[in-house]
Each structure stands twice: as structure tokens, then as C-alpha cells.
Amino acid sequence: MMVERHRILVVDDERINRKLLSELLEEHHDVVIAKSGEQALERVQADSAVDLILLDVVMPGMSGHDVLRRLKASDATKDVPVIFITSLNSVDDEEIGLDLGAADYITKPFHPGIVRLRVENHLRFVRQRKILETLAGRDCLTEIDNRRRFEEVLEREWRRAGRGSGPMSVAIIDVDYFKQYNDHYGHARGDQALKAVAKALSGGPNRASDFVARYGGEEFVMLFPGTPADGARELAESVRHAVASLAIPHAHSAVAPHLTVSIGGATSDDYQSPGHALIEAADTMLYRAKAEGRNRVLWRD
Ligand SMILES: Nc1nc2c(ncn2[C@@H]2O[C@H](COP(=O)(O)OP(=O)(O)OP(=O)(O)O)[C@@H](O)[C@H]2O)c(=O)[nH]1
Known part of the structure; x- marks a missing residue:
């Protein structure tokens, strides 16, 4: 068995x-x-x-x-x-x-x-x-919403949005050098760090309609309905600062002595295309943010 x-x-x-x-x-x-x-x-x-x-x-x-x-x-x-x-x-x-x-x-x-x-x-x-x-849409570790719930919310908001509702923005947030963090400090400390990051993300200056979830592993996702690229990119920057100011020591990061995140974002008002295309665009920007040195926000308008 x-x-x-x-x-x-x-x-x-x-x-x-x-x-x-x-x-x-x-x-x-x-x-x-x-x-x-x-x-x-x-x-x-x-x-x-x-x-x-x-x-x-x-x-x-x-x-x-x-x-x-x-x-x-x-x-x-x-x-x-x-x-x-x-x-x-x-x-x-x-x-x-x-x-x-x-x-x-x-x-x-x-x-x-x-x-x-x-x-x-x-x-x-x-x-x-x-x-x-x-x-029920809950992530057991961080106690924030999980990917399943995120996908429901994205689909609902995407369907609801249309002419006049403005563009929608999405950001994918990924902890930098988290494998090294786990390897050096242990899985239990890794879990604590993920909880702290989740708290920093959900405690930001978000409006009620903004939404944050754990996307999986050390990745999180935020949805900003009705928010143009400039505003969303600014919010993403404040999220990046919020995580850095937790000042969680990370001796094995090549980018900073503390825990940092890279963020890829995308904005669209083309509600004819599928909602997940926006996620894919944000993911591409995240990939570039990693490749360009991490600890940064990159956005596709
Ligand atoms: N402690 C802990 N670790 C997790 C959890 N989920 C995923 N991880 C770890 O997160 C790490 C992710 O590593 P990678 O995808 O290689 O990325 P990375 O080391 O963050 O490197 P970059 O993203 O390129 O900066 C892996 O070591 C996973 O085991 C979790 O719930 N708890």
C-alpha cells in the first residue's frame, strides 16, 4: 500500500x-x-x-x-x-x-x-x-486564496469586464533564489518566509476589487481589475518594496542580502482574447525580469 x-x-x-x-x-x-x-x-x-x-x-x-x-x-x-x-x-x-x-x-x-x-x-x-x-479556494500554508480560486476570479472579472470598464492588469510575483533559501535555512524557515511574503502582499494598499493569491510554490499572483499599466506597475513596485522591507536575511541570494521578489506584469483591454493570455504575457515578463537580474518589475502594456 x-x-x-x-x-x-x-x-x-x-x-x-x-x-x-x-x-x-x-x-x-x-x-x-x-x-x-x-x-x-x-x-x-x-x-x-x-x-x-x-x-x-x-x-x-x-x-x-x-x-x-x-x-x-x-x-x-x-x-x-x-x-x-x-x-x-x-x-x-x-x-x-x-x-x-x-x-x-x-x-x-x-x-x-x-x-x-x-x-x-x-x-x-x-x-x-x-x-x-x-x-474552498484556500492555500493551506499561507492562508490566502489559492490558484484554483484565482482562476475563478480571473474568469469572472474577465467576463464582467468590457467596453468602458478600463483595462485589467495582472502581476506574477516570484521569490528570488528561493531554492538556495530552502537549501541554506531549511524547509521550515522557507515556509515561514512564504507566509511572511503572502502577508506583505495581501496587506498592501489594495482596493477591495484587487485580488492576491498563491499561484503555486514560491509564486504569487495579483489581479487589478480596471487598472491601467502605470498604476498597476506602481502597485507592483510597492509590493516589491514591501517584501524587501521585511528584511528577511538571505545570505545565498546573488542579488541582495535579504529576500527579494521579481515581478512580471501585463495589462490588456482586449476582452475578446482569452483571460489566460494576460497571465501568459505576465509570465513572459517575469521570465525577463529574472533574466535581467531579478529584484525588479517588468511590465507589458
Ligand atoms: N519551503 C518551501 N519551499 C517551497 C514551497 N514550494 C516550492 N518551494 C521551493 O521553491 C524553490 C523554487 O526554486 P526554483 O524554481 O529553482 O527558483 P529559485 O531558486 O527561486 O530561483 P529564481 O526564481 O530563478 O530566482 C524550490 O526549491 C521548491 O522546493 C513550499 O511550500 N515551501
Whole structure:
């Protein structure tokens, strides 16, 4: 059977339990380890790709219950399912755990086969949630709209636009040397950088009708209905500045010591041609912006 790999965080203060659980799961999944509640929170905050947490309840310092309360209090982590693995085996303890929002409760000593099956059950829910988010037009990582939603919006705006509505502009934004960023700082930091870029793009001085989405990977797209080339190019420049002023260090970029973006844009009022022709034109300009040195905006009027 082909099993999709997920990232599982195992939190236990006892070495033997961490070892047993990792050995049990690492054949099919990527296992990350934390030795304390404090370390668990650090790991999840640094690594937004954690899909599931196996959490010990009784630990010195921060207890599993405290960790779960903290996870539930943050928008970024409240949906990560948590399975308590504990030697507290009274019905009351189980009720407390589930009431705090745990997805499941397993008592020690645990049966390896049962742990594996319960983990797979919860990972199935994780996959279903991701599919639902995609269908709902959401990008799971950055929490902005996804490509699917962008294509719907482009088609709708393109159909709606016509004589008198003015030209429409589109910009494709691509992070420079992002492969090097990931290679140097790690995938988790890469994810954080993409989230920060998404926030900078969606927090700009946009009108309600302007639209931003994650186009895929390290590419984003913005749509400016009714906006001529000059205005849209200016907006794109302000987006480029907004990302640069995040001042995210990028020691392996050949263009700047911080994270930058290249932007290709295009403007058209030829609503007889298909909407995606505008995207293709913007993409060509992005390609040129990369070839001409990156960290710049190039536009086709
Ligand atoms: N961390 C992280 N990395 C991603 C994600 N999606 C795509 N990437 C990475 O983005 C990188 C894109 O690399 P390339 O297409 O070679 O482009 P680049 O290194 O940015 O180079 P230029 O665009 O030419 O400046 C790849 O290493 C992908 O693995 C993601 O969701 N998270």
C-alpha cells in the first residue's frame, strides 16, 4: 500500500518512549522529536508542516495539558491534531484530555499496532481537511486564496469586464533564489518566509476589487481589475518594496542580502482574447525580469 508521508511530532520526556514511537512511525512518516513541552511549542512554531502531534501528558515543567492549551490558543496551531499518550488511565483523565481538544487518547503501555492504526486514522482526517481547504479556494500554508480560486476570479472579472470598464492588469510575483533559501535555512524557515511574503502582499494598499493569491510554490499572483499599466506597475513596485522591507536575511541570494521578489506584469483591454493570455504575457515578463537580474518589475502594456 502506498502511504503518503506526513510529519509527526513526538513529545515525551522519556527517551525509551521517544525511541519506540519514532521507530514505529518513521518507516512511513517524518518524525520530529521534542523532549519537553517547551521544546514541543518551539518545534511547532518553527515548523508549520507538522501534521500530527503525539503528546505525553505528565512531563516535568510544562505538562501535555498546558501544551495543548497553548496550541489551541493560536490560530496557526489550533487545527493540528493532538493524540495524548499517557500513563494516566482513569476515565476522568481521559475526559479532561478530550475536553481540552485532544483528537484521541492512548494509554501506556501502548500496543504498537493500535498506535499506528490510530495515527493513520487521524492522518486521513488531515488529508481530507487539506482537500476541503483546496476546494474552498484556500492555500493551506499561507492562508490566502489559492490558484484554483484565482482562476475563478480571473474568469469572472474577465467576463464582467468590457467596453468602458478600463483595462485589467495582472502581476506574477516570484521569490528570488528561493531554492538556495530552502537549501541554506531549511524547509521550515522557507515556509515561514512564504507566509511572511503572502502577508506583505495581501496587506498592501489594495482596493477591495484587487485580488492576491498563491499561484503555486514560491509564486504569487495579483489581479487589478480596471487598472491601467502605470498604476498597476506602481502597485507592483510597492509590493516589491514591501517584501524587501521585511528584511528577511538571505545570505545565498546573488542579488541582495535579504529576500527579494521579481515581478512580471501585463495589462490588456482586449476582452475578446482569452483571460489566460494576460497571465501568459505576465509570465513572459517575469521570465525577463529574472533574466535581467531579478529584484525588479517588468511590465507589458
Ligand atoms: N519551503 C518551501 N519551499 C517551497 C514551497 N514550494 C516550492 N518551494 C521551493 O521553491 C524553490 C523554487 O526554486 P526554483 O524554481 O529553482 O527558483 P529559485 O531558486 O527561486 O530561483 P529564481 O526564481 O530563478 O530566482 C524550490 O526549491 C521548491 O522546493 C513550499 O511550500 N515551501
